Amino acid sequence: MNDLSWAATQLAARKPDHSLPQGLYTDPRAFDFDLDAIYARSWLMAGLECELPTAGSRLALTIGKWPVLIVRDKTGEIRAFHNSCSHRGSILCEAGHGSAPRLICPYHRWTYGLDGSLLAAGRMPADFNKGEHSLRPVPLRRVAGAIFICLADDPPEFDSFGQQFEAYAGPLNFANLKLAATDLMVEEANWKLVMENARECYHCPTGHPELGQSFPVQSAQDTVDRDFVEAMDRLGLPHAGVEGSWWQLARFALNAGCSSISMDGQPVCSRPLTTLNGGNVGSLRWAIDPHLFAHATGDHVFVFSCMPVGPRETHVFSRWYVHKDAEEGRDYQIPALKELWLKTNLQDKELAENNHRGVLSPGYRPGPYSLEAERLVTRFADWYCQSAKDYVASHG
Numbered sequence: 001m002n003d004l005s006w007a008a009t010q011l012a013a014r015k016p017d018h019s020l021p022q023g024l025y026t027d028p029r030a031f032d033f034d035l036d037a038i039y040a041r042s043w044l045m046a047g048l049e050c051e052l053p054t055a056g057s058r059l060a061l062t063i064g065k066w067p068v069l070i071v072r073d074k075t076g077e078i079r080a081f082h083n084s085c086s087h088r089g090s091i092l093c094e095a096g097h098g099s100a101p102r103l104i105c106p107y108h109r110w111t112y113g114l115d116g117s118l119l120a121a122g123r124m125p126a127d128f129n130k131g132e133h134s135l136r137p138v139p140l141r142r143v144a145g146a147i148f149i150c151l152a153d154d155p156p157e158f159d160s161f162g163q164q165f166e167a168y169a170g171p172l173n174f175a176n177l178k179l180a181a182t183d184l185m186v187e188e189a190n191w192k193l194v195m196e197n198a199r200e201c202y203h204c205p206t207g208h209p210e211l212g213q214s215f216p217v218q219s220a221q222d223t224v225d226r227d228f229v230e231a232m233d234r235l236g237l238p239h240a241g242v243e244g245s246w247w248q249l250a251r252f253a254l255n256a257g258c259s260s261i262s263m264d265g266q267p268v269c270s271r272p273l274t275t276l277n278g279g280n281v282g283s284l285r286w287a288i289d290p291h292l293f294a295h296a297t298g299d300h301v302f303v304f305s306c307m308p309v310g311p312r313e314t315h316v317f318s319r320w321y322v323h324k325d326a327e328e329g330r331d332y333q334i335p336a337l338k339e340l341w342l343k344t345n346l347q348d349k350e351l352a353e354n355n356h357r358g359v360l361s362p363g364y365r366p367g368p369y370s371l372e373a374e375r376l377v378t379r380f381a382d383w384y385c386q387s388a389k390d391y392v393a394s395h396g
């Protein structure tokens with residue numbers, strides 16, 4: 001049985017509103033299948049434009065097995081390329097942020113402009129046509145200061161998300177941010193268990209006592225707080241939950257007296273992103289399937305991104321952004337900025353790893369989701385199964 005027919009069998013066994021068949025979490029075949037069917041075909045948020053502040057700024061990242069490079073050129077244009085030299089395929093730039101006026105392959109010094117065009121290739125014949133050897137582009141979209149990429153040549157529809165994201169995130173001026181801190185957490189769990197955990201707060205009251213200080217962990221996020229709704233309406237800040245097949249957006253009230261998602265609910269950066277409503281604009285949450293959730297409060301932005309690296313290994317990248325004029329040590333302290341989500345992610349890592357170990361049991365049977373407390377997990381699992389089935393149907 002090849003991987004596609006194996007996946008089709010697994011997907012056909014999915015019971016509605018239940019967790020997935022065991023093999024989709026634990027079988028090594030699920031890893032390659034998920035990368036091809038899901039990660040290679042979905043819009044992913046690569047980061048914020050502020051991470052590429054000047055001409056030549058670049059960000060190299062790995063999507064599953066695939067290296068991608070994002071570059072800002074002299075005109076301010078931002079482009080994405082496969083991070084693979086057109087000569088013999090070497091990685092051009094190591095993962096992470098960097099800056100240089102040209103992209104030079106470390107192997108044989110083939111040299112590219114910031115627009116991906118090949119500028120120099122030594123010892124090639126006189127009739128060698130450099131124009132035929134540009135870097136291969138990756139579809140990229142920029143909205144409200146955020147960068148989205150998709151490895152597919154025919155990406156899913158984007159504009160309905162883009163228009164809503166502009167309306168919800170635009171007022172926070174993400175272009176005025178800077179990346180203040182990052183973290184990489186390695187989790188010994190299948191990426192879908194990591195994401196299922198990230199899509200519900202059923203476990204939060206017991207699992208995350210610190211998060212519960214500021215985050216309304218007991219309630220559905222669409223619970224209406226009249227005062228908050230009226231304040232947001234007065235300011236013209238959209239708040240109602242909106243969603244499409246692969247995304248969700250909502251602005252919601254934090255717990256009483258809290259204006260940030262932090263250990264004590266107070267701002268972790270004294271240089272606000274907005275002065276609207278005294279800096280208390282609740283939290284703008286956005287979620288993108290398959291890999292991300294993020295929260296923007298009046299003082300900082302937190303982004304959680306999940307990348308599968310093996311059948312039972314997942315990288316969780318965390319990023320914290322503050323206003324670009326905020327000064328470390330004066331306006332914010334990195335340990336305080338990171339403390340809540342580091343604690344929360346560590347708690348979730350243990351939950352996801354326990355989940356994976358339990359799913360390996362011969363006693364595992366898919367169990368029912370709570371449609372009240374796990375609505376977004378159900379959505380995630382349904383989206384995953386539908387995307388996977390569509391992939392099987394178009395490649396079988």
Ligand SMILES: [Fe+2]
Pocket residue numbers: 197198203204207208344347348
């Ligand atoms: Fe959690």
